[in-house]
Amino acid sequence: MDSNKKKEQQEAPAELTSGLVAGASLILLASILASLLFGPVSIRPDRIFLEILNRLPGISLDSGLSTIQEAIVWDVRLPRIILGLIVGGLLAVAGASYQGVFRNPLADPYLLGVAAGAGLGATIAIVSGATNGEGMFDALPIAAFLGSAIAVAITLAVGGAVGRSTSTASLLLAGVAVASLFTAIQTYIQQRESATLRQVYSWILGRLSTSGWDEVLMILPYAGISLIVMFSMKGALDVLAVGEEEALSLGIRPRRVRWIVIGAASLAAASAVAVSGLIAFVGIIVPHAVRLVVGASNRLVVPLSFFIGASFLILTDLLARTLQSPAELPIGVVTAFFGAPFFLFVLRRRSDGII
Amino acid sequence: MVPKSGLIPALSRNGNNAEAFEPGRVHLKTNILEVRTSSLLDTQSASRLLPEGGYPMKIFKVLLPLTAIVLALGLMSGCSSSSTQVVATGQATTTDSSQQMESMNEVDVTEQLNAAFPVTLQTPTGDLVLVDQPTRILSLSPTATEMLFAIGAGDQVIAVDDQSNYPPEAPTSDISGFSPNLEAILALEPDLVVHSYLPEDIEQGLSNVGIPSLTQYAATSLDDTYLQITQLGTATGASAGAESTVQEMQQKIDELMDSVDVPDGSSLTFYHELDPTYFSVTSSTFIGQVYALFGLTNIADEAEGAGSGYPQLSEEYILSQNPDLIFLADTKCCAQNIETVTERNGWNVLSAVIEGKVIELDDDIASRWGPRVVDFLEAIASAVEQMTAVETIG
Numbered sequence: 001m002d003s004n005k006k007k008e009q010q011e012a013p014a015e016l017t018s019g020l021v022a023g024a025s026l027i028l029l030a031s032i033l034a035s036l037l038f039g040p041v042s043i044r045p046d047r048i049f050l051e052i053l054n055r056l057p058g059i060s061l062d063s064g065l066s067t068i069q070e071a072i073v074w075d076v077r078l079p080r081i082i083l084g085l086i087v088g089g090l091l092a093v094a095g096a097s098y099q100g101v102f103r104n105p106l107a108d109p110y111l112l113g114v115a116a117g118a119g120l121g122a123t124i125a126i127v128s129g130a131t132n133g134e135g136m137f138d139a140l141p142i143a144a145f146l147g148s149a150i151a152v153a154i155t156l157a158v159g160g161a162v163g164r165s166t167s168t169a170s171l172l173l174a175g176v177a178v179a180s181l182f183t184a185i186q187t188y189i190q191q192r193e194s195a196t197l198r199q200v201y202s203w204i205l206g207r208l209s210t211s212g213w214d215e216v217l218m219i220l221p222y223a224g225i226s227l228i229v230m231f232s233m234k235g236a237l238d239v240l241a242v243g244e245e246e247a248l249s250l251g252i253r254p255r256r257v258r259w260i261v262i263g264a265a266s267l268a269a270a271s272a273v274a275v276s277g278l279i280a281f282v283g284i285i286v287p288h289a290v291r292l293v294v295g296a297s298n299r300l301v302v303p304l305s306f307f308i309g310a311s312f313l314i315l316t317d318l319l320a321r322t323l324q325s326p327a328e329l330p331i332g333v334v335t336a337f338f339g340a341p342f343f344l345f346v347l348r349r350r351s352d353g354i355i
Numbered sequence: 356m357v358p359k360s361g362l363i364p365a366l367s368r369n370g371n372n373a374e375a376f377e378p379g380r381v382h383l384k385t386n387i388l389e390v391r392t393s394s395l396l397d398t399q400s401a402s403r404l405l406p407e408g409g410y411p412m413k414i415f416k417v418l419l420p421l422t423a424i425v426l427a428l429g430l431m432s433g434c435s436s437s438s439t440q441v442v443a444t445g446q447a448t449t450t451d452s453s454q455q456m457e458s459m460n461e462v463d464v465t466e467q468l469n470a471a472f473p474v475t476l477q478t479p480t481g482d483l484v485l486v487d488q489p490t491r492i493l494s495l496s497p498t499a500t501e502m503l504f505a506i507g508a509g510d511q512v513i514a515v516d517d518q519s520n521y522p523p524e525a526p527t528s529d530i531s532g533f534s535p536n537l538e539a540i541l542a543l544e545p546d547l548v549v550h551s552y553l554p555e556d557i558e559q560g561l562s563n564v565g566i567p568s569l570t571q572y573a574a575t576s577l578d579d580t581y582l583q584i585t586q587l588g589t590a591t592g593a594s595a596g597a598e599s600t601v602q603e604m605q606q607k608i609d610e611l612m613d614s615v616d617v618p619d620g621s622s623l624t625f626y627h628e629l630d631p632t633y634f635s636v637t638s639s640t641f642i643g644q645v646y647a648l649f650g651l652t653n654i655a656d657e658a659e660g661a662g663s664g665y666p667q668l669s670e671e672y673i674l675s676q677n678p679d680l681i682f683l684a685d686t687k688c689c690a691q692n693i694e695t696v697t698e699r700n701g702w703n704v705l706s707a708v709i710e711g712k713v714i715e716l717d718d719d720i721a722s723r724w725g726p727r728v729v730d731f732l733e734a735i736a737s738a739v740e741q742m743t744a745v746e747t748i749g
Contacts, residue, residue: 039669039671040669040671040672041669041671041672041674041675043675067704068674068675068677068704068705069675071674071701071702071704072671072674072675072701074701075700075701076670076671076674076700076701077671079700191531191533191534192531194518194531194532194533194534195518195533195688196688197533198630198634199630199632199688199689202630202632202634202667207632212699212700212701213700321669321671324658324660324666325658325669325672326657326658326666326668326669326672327658327660327666327667327668327669328633328666328667328668328669330667
């Protein structure tokens with residue numbers, strides 16, 4: 001993997017050109033528009049289009065939409081699309097960063113116990129909400145976020161203390177152990193409170209929650225901070241990929257870079273999981289798909305993963321909403337259904353070269 | 356008459372189902388000590404048998420950390436000690452409920468003691484023979500619990516599962532109706548286990564030990580409910596109580612249907628909410644059938660193709676349907692009410708929300724198929740009545 005990266009960097013200087021950004025933005029915009037225009041309820045797309053224009057400043061048009069149809073477009077579809085954008089982007093960038101920092105193509109955002117921690121937190125919130133009759137849907141994202149933050153903190157504390165500066169293996173192993181422990185506790189609680197089984201299960205399968213803008217506002221600060229940090233570290237990751245000594249000679253401290261990236265990626269994954277449950281595969285397949293097109297440089301892969309991850313999740317959510325309309329499919333099912341075959345394809349293509 | 360040696364352990368070793376159905380022996384009052392020891396043996400031999408079922412070693416590896424946690428948290432659950440408490444509670448409440456019981460039922464119970472038995476019951480899993488009248492019933496189904504107490508067999512119930520919260524005098528235990536523990540069940544020494552579903556291995560375990568198990572699947576119609584109540588009457592020797600319960604229900608439901616004048620061709624639509632992620636029920640379910648009695652149109656029926664009868668609806672579909680009535684069956688589980696529904700993004704434009712036609716149901720009443728289904732019908736009836744009254748004025 002290292003040699004390959006070196007080769008590509010020598011061939012072409014990996015810089016984020018405005019052409020690439022424009023292309024990725026176009027894909028994202030098209031996904032957003034498609035998701036606004038189409039859904040389980042068929043509303044004439046031309047009217048929605050007029051309605052969108054109507055909302056632009058300085059334009060006043062009569063779209064002919066009923067009050068309920070307007071509510072569907074602006075209060076149901078739009079918040080969900082924006083949430084999909086943020087969650088998909090976060091998961092994909094976190095996945096790309098993890099893969100860069102661990103130099104392991106299988107690394108995904110849930111690696112260090114984020115998923116198990118969030119699962120435990122959510123289960124506790126659902127169970128306690130069910131027993132004392134208090135609103136569970138406000139407490140759930142907070143509990144899930146705390147759960148994953150605690151799980152990652154334990155992983156980092158244990159794995160970081162055991163391992164020497166060059167070893168990421170102990171961190172990964174600590175992540176596996178912490179995840180098993182948290183999953184065991186979660187399963188135990190879930191079995192004890194079987195009445196809440198469906199809620200827990202439905203959360204675990206992942207869902208772009210639909211209670212309006214609350215979730216969006218809630219994760220926006222965490223998303224912003226973690227994205228800025230991960231974007232600013234993308235160059236350092238490329239230097240790390242060349243080698244530790246080269247990095248040191250360039251004045252980059254590998255250990256510090258690793259900790260910052262891991263921390264930011266975990267924050268991103270935790271906030272995504274908190275509002276959407278466990279959505280599988282976005283964090284793995286999107287960065288790999290981006291690499292197939294633009295090469296392995298983190299300077300390209302990390303930022304472009306945001307656009308492609310956001311588009312991917314928005315479009316899969318459109319499928320989740322419409323495939324069995326008016327019933328919904330859990331979005332985790334859809335991402336995995338498309339993600340797993342694609343991942344196998346990537347794996348096969350790369351098995352001769354990189355892995 | 357009872358051969359000591361061959362009592363139950365032999366049965367459990369052989370795993371012979373046919374012979375196991377001679378449960379009368381288990382609860383001969385004179386043999387209480389003997390029964391105790393034998394069921395202890397049964398427990399052990401049954402648990403020894405389980406691993407031979409061929410669980411892969413991997414499961415044990417996975418279970419190992421779990422077991423450690425279970426042990427650590429053992430103080431909270433305290434399996435063995437609390438089951439004794441349950442028995443005690445059961446006996447204490449027995450006197451309460453028998454005082455509350457209608458005298459007619461009380462007479463019936465004593466009259467019919469042993470007279471009607473043995474009885475043969477037809478269950479989904481085959482015929483079940485009860486040699487003697489059960490006096491130590493364990494109910495693992497909240498609906499069955501409500502039925503047993505309604506027909507006046509409550510004082511024969513020694514324990515109910517952790518979800519059975521009605522009537523209040525029901526002796527709740529920490530046995531889960533969803534994933535019950537065989538040993539916890541055996542420790543209660545029941546002479547009849549009533550449930551709506553049991554995992555295969557528990558069913559087999561009960562059968563090995565010779566404890567009769569009565570399966571009553573979730574009803575799909577009111578007739579199913581009546582049949583199950585009648586069957587519980589037969590099984591417990593409270594046939595008269597069961598009969599009067601059924602009659603009373605039918606009478607009340609008839610009155611309700613008469614009082615509500617649903618105009619032909621008027622298509623009142625409704626949305627029944629199971630939880631705030633918009634799981635609902637179609638007309639193929641018991642709940643859906645109840646609504647159908649009133650001629651209401653279920654917006655979830657469009658999603659029938661999604662299978663199961665319990666589809667998860669998409670939010671914009673619910674909004675686009677603009678149902679006349681919204682029934683919330685998630686007021687207890689998820690603290691939903693008219694206010695929370697009004698606050699949902701985009702819901703404030705729905706006519707049901709504007710006109711206050713959001714009906715808060717008791718989750719339990721709207722999910723069980725027991726005698727309290729009458730209350731459920733009452734809630735629907737009064738909502739429909741108000742709607743049609745509005746329509747006539749308009």
